[in-house]
Amino acid sequence: MARINFDLQELQAFVAVADRLSFRAAADDLHLSPPALSRRIEKLEGILGVKLFERSTRHVALTNVGRLFLDHARAALEELEGGVLNITDLAAQRSGLVTVACVPSAAYYFLPSVILRFAQHYPRIRVRVLDESANTVLNAVITGRADFGINFIGTQEPDVAFEGIFSEKFVLAVCHTHPLARRKSVRWSELADERFMTVDRSSGNRVLIDSALANCERRPTSFFEVAHVSTLLGLVEAGLGVAAVPRLALPVKGHATLRSIPLVEPEVSRTLGLITRHSVPLSPTAKVLRDMVQKTARRAT
Structure with missing residues (x-):
C-alpha cells in the first residue's frame, strides 16, 4: 500500500x-x-x-x-x-448539562441540527438553550450562567473572547402581496414612504440599524415597535407593514407569505460570533458542542 x-x-x-x-x-x-x-x-x-x-x-x-x-x-x-x-475524555461528564446562550435567529437557523448531532454522540448530556436578546446573551456568558454564547455583540468587552463565525446582512421582510415583494432590492430611503416596523431601542439589532442610518437624509419612521424579531415577522405576515430583519431570522425559501428583499444604500450587516470568558476554560463537553457550532456555521456561509 x-x-x-x-x-x-x-x-x-x-x-x-x-x-x-x-x-x-x-x-x-x-x-x-x-x-x-x-x-x-x-x-x-x-x-x-x-x-x-x-x-x-x-x-x-x-x-x-x-x-x-x-x-x-x-x-x-x-x-x-x-x-x-x-x-474524548468525558468520563466525569457522561451525564451533565451544557448551557448555550444565543440570539434567537441563530437558535432557529442552525443550532437545532448541531444539538441533534451532539445528542447522538452524548445522549445523557442535557443541553439548555437561552435564546434571548443580545445583551442578555452577553450577560449570561459574563456571569457564567452560560458556558458559551452565540452573539453579535461582545467584541468590546475586556473579559470576553469573540470569534466571528457568520456574517449576515439585514433584509426587508414583506408580505408576498406587498408591492415591494417583486423587487430585486430596496433602498433604505424608500422605506420612509412605507409603514415600517422595528424592534425597540433596547435591541442590539436596533442599535446597529440606527448607527448605520445615522447620516442618511431620508430614513424610515417606525409605526410599530416590538421586543422580538419573531413578533415583527408575525406583523409582516398580517400585512401591517414591512420590517428590516437579519437574514437568518427569515424562514427558508418557499415560505407561503413572507418574502426577503435585499436592502441597499447602505448595506447593513452584523457578524455572529462565539463568545466565551477569557481565562475560563470550557469543560470538555462544552468545548465539543462549541466546536460543532463553529463548523456548522462556517459550512452555512
Missing part, C-alpha cells in the same frame, strides 16, 4: 478551499494567511502527483480528480472527527 505522506492540515486545507472555492475565504476560516494556505495545497498536490484545483486570480474550481478526492477527504475527516468525539 502506498505510504501517505501528507498530514491532517493539508487535508483540512483542501476541504476548506473546496467548500469555499476561494483561497482567501478558506484562509480566513482556518486562521491562515493565503500564502500559507497555498503552500499546503501545493504540498498536497505534489505528494499526490495530481492537480486538485484550476485556479486564476479570479476563479477557483475543482478538477475532475479534485472532485473525486473531495469525497474521500470528507469521509476521512468525518471518520476521524467521529473517532475523536468517541474517545
